[in-house]
Amino acid sequence: MAAARRLTLLRHASAAPADSGTPDQQRPLDESGERDAPLMGQRLRDSGARPSLLLTSPARRALQTAYFVAQELAYPREFLQREAELYLAPPKLILEVLARQDEAFHDILVCGHNPGLTDLANRLTGAGIGNIPPCGLVVIEAPITQWCDLDTGARLVLFDYPGRIPTP
Numbered sequence: 001m002a003a004a005r006r007l008t009l010l011r012h013a014s015a016a017p018a019d020s021g022t023p024d025q026q027r028p029l030d031e032s033g034e035r036d037a038p039l040m041g042q043r044l045r046d047s048g049a050r051p052s053l054l055l056t057s058p059a060r061r062a063l064q065t066a067y068f069v070a071q072e073l074a075y076p077r078e079f080l081q082r083e084a085e086l087y088l089a090p091p092k093l094i095l096e097v098l099a100r101q102d103e104a105f106h107d108i109l110v111c112g113h114n115p116g117l118t119d120l121a122n123r124l125t126g127a128g129i130g131n132i133p134p135c136g137l138v139v140i141e142a143p144i145t146q147w148c149d150l151d152t153g154a155r156l157v158l159f160d161y162p163g164r165i166p167t168p
Contacts, residue, residue, distance in 0.1 A: 013135035015061035041072025051109035057086035091120035136161030
């Protein structure tokens with residue numbers, strides 16, 4: 001069996017409304033987003049996750065979410081990698097971004113947007129997740145040795161989101 005790779009898909013936290021007059025890529029987190037992002041970073045850390053690479057959409061709301069989560073994971077903010085293609089990316093494009101990453105990274109976190117993240121989680125795991133809510137995260141393990149081999153057949157390890165009551 002191939003060594004497992006771990007992928008965390010993190011949807012950006014709650015942001016200012018799309019009709020707020022702010023250009024979409026510049027919409028900041030709202031109050032609940034600023035509260036939820038550190039909380040979900042803590043819950044991800046407490047789950048044992050230790051991503052070696054954090055990739056994020058350059059949209060302000062995704063970048064802010066990634067910064068909060070990186071802080072809780074003790075991940076150096078300056079190593080956070082912005083990927084322009086992750087902005088509103090469909091699953092195929094997210095997989096292409098992952099396939100370009102160095103194979104030394106066995107545990108990658110991608111912070112981005114719906115519907116691409118939910119669609120990718122379902123494509124990889126067949127879990128039937130209806131929607132990853134704002135600041136929700138999905139942790140997946142796949143029995144692969146190279147990111148370019150990521151496809152169906154992965155295992156859902158964790159699905160968590162603000163407001164969900166964690167199980168002990």
